[in-house]
Amino acid sequence: MEVHVILKVGQSLASTTDATALIVVRAPQGEIALTCGGAEMVAGRAGLGDGSGIDPERRSGTLLGKRYVDEETGLEVLCTKGGDGSLAIDDRSLQVKEAKPLPSSD
Template identity: 50%
Template sequence: MATVIKAGARYKSAVCDTQVMVVKALPGEHELHCGGAAMLAGTATAADGASLDPALAAGTLMGKRYVNDDESLELLCTKGGKGTLSLDGAALDVKQAKQLPSSD
């Protein structure tokens, strides 16, 4: 189910302990998943029968930021879990630190 993802919103996984907060949102409706299942709004409860997809079980790490390919979406992991975060079917990657310019 596609939803509008807004900055400041909190989501939790329906199949593992992962919880995230949106730092940078992208326009339009998108599908945010974790472990192969749609993520839930902060207060929603998971439906029975949801299970972790073994192919999407690379895990998330607390305190890490996850981004899509063009970094138009940024999520902060507030609680780690077993599922892999994905947006519209594409897995999100851990944001890499930017190289500072050298001082001569």
């Protein structure tokens, strides 16, 4: 059962399945169920799992320093510690935010 929570900007989240840790950069308006590796994330600064509980379909990983977004809800998080689990909201995978190209200085 997924638990829907209200996230706040600056909140630290930790995975319960691996070492993944995040900071909320942009929070959605309502409640969401954010998961990593198929299990819900909890408040905290360090991941709690060893990777053995990751859902095999949710094992694409998270990368340190990358921002992950969900366009539908407006959520944006920054990965502060990478891990093997992938991030999702309601079984919809979060995407790595693409860097915007800087304007040329010709």
